[in-house]
Amino acid sequence: GDSVTQTEGQVALSEEDFLTIHCNYSASGYPALFWYVQYPGEGPQFLFRASRDKEKGSSRGFEATYDKGTTSFHLRKASVQESDSAVYYCALGDGSSGNKLIFGIGTLLSVKP
Amino acid sequence: ETAVFQTPNYHVTQVGNEVSFNCKQTLGHDTMYWYKQDSKKLLKIMFSYNNKQLIVNETVPRRFSPQSSDKAHLNLRIKSVEPEDSAVYLCASSLDWGDYAEQFFGPGTRLTVL
Numbered sequence: 772g773d774s775v776t777q778t779e780g781q782v783a784l785s786e787e788d789f790l791t792i793h794c795n796y797s798a799s800g801y802p803a804l805f806w807y808v809q810y811p812g813e814g815p816q817f818l819f820r821a822s823r824d825k826e827k828g829s830s831r832g833f834e835a836t837y838d839k840g841t842t843s844f845h846l847r848k849a850s851v852q853e854s855d856s857a858v859y860y861c862a863l864g865d866g867s868s869g870n871k872l873i874f875g876i877g878t879l880l881s882v883k884p
Numbered sequence: 885e886t887a888v889f890q891t892p893n894y895h896v897t898q899v900g901n902e903v904s905f906n907c908k909q910t911l912g913h914d915t916m917y918w919y920k921q922d923s924k925k926l927l928k929i930m931f932s933y934n935n936k937q938l939i940v941n942e943t944v945p946r947r948f949s950p951q952s953s954d955k956a957h958l959n960l961r962i963k964s965v966e967p968e969d970s971a972v973y974l975c976a977s978s979l980d981w982g983d984y985a986e987q988f989f990g991p992g993t994r995l996t997v998l
Binding site: 805822 | 992
């Protein structure tokens with residue numbers, strides 16, 4: 772079945788560091804790919820999505836580019852802030868049987884001031 | 885601004901009891917979902933409804949049953965809870981049920997089974 776792999780379970784950075792969280796997917800065709808962010812005590816929030824090869828999604832300084840060749844959708848931010856500390860989820864939209872999101876394991880980002 | 889509301893926020897109960905969680909969305913969306921988030925923060929879909937019709941029913945134990953009275957409400961009942969049911973249950977909604985649809989999540993209900 773379809774799946775999403777996030778290789779980093781935790782990332783610790785200092786403010787103004789560059790962020791990369793890796794996301795690879797396994798699915799046929801061109802599934803919609805998403806990034807969601809979850810702050811403590813809240814539900815996940817939609818960050819952005821992409822659904823075509825080479826399409827870039829972006830929001831709040833975060834961005835990711837859909838790459839069909841490497842089946843990747845890596846999250847990047849040039850300069851993180853302490854307020855970016857949260858859990859980040861890569862997800863794949865599985866429309867084969869209704870819209871369900873298949874989530875990666877999540878990456879806990881901790882940013883020190 | 886919260887648009888997906890869940891009650892209760894927390895619930896502690898004993899093994900074997902029945903519990904029920906409520907979810908309401910004020911976004912006018914057609915599709916609603918229940919997800920389970922375990923202690924390791926893993927998120928898995930349980931059910932989804934579109935216009936009050938069950939669309940997705942993942943392999944969950946039969947003691948879990950969703951209930952939809954209208955498009956804006958989707959409740960979750962668990963008969964005879966087990967210790968492994970301890971988790972955060974997240975409700976979400978989306979405008980429609982395409983695989984590209986942005987989903988809006990509630991804050992979750994944390995269930996602890998003693």
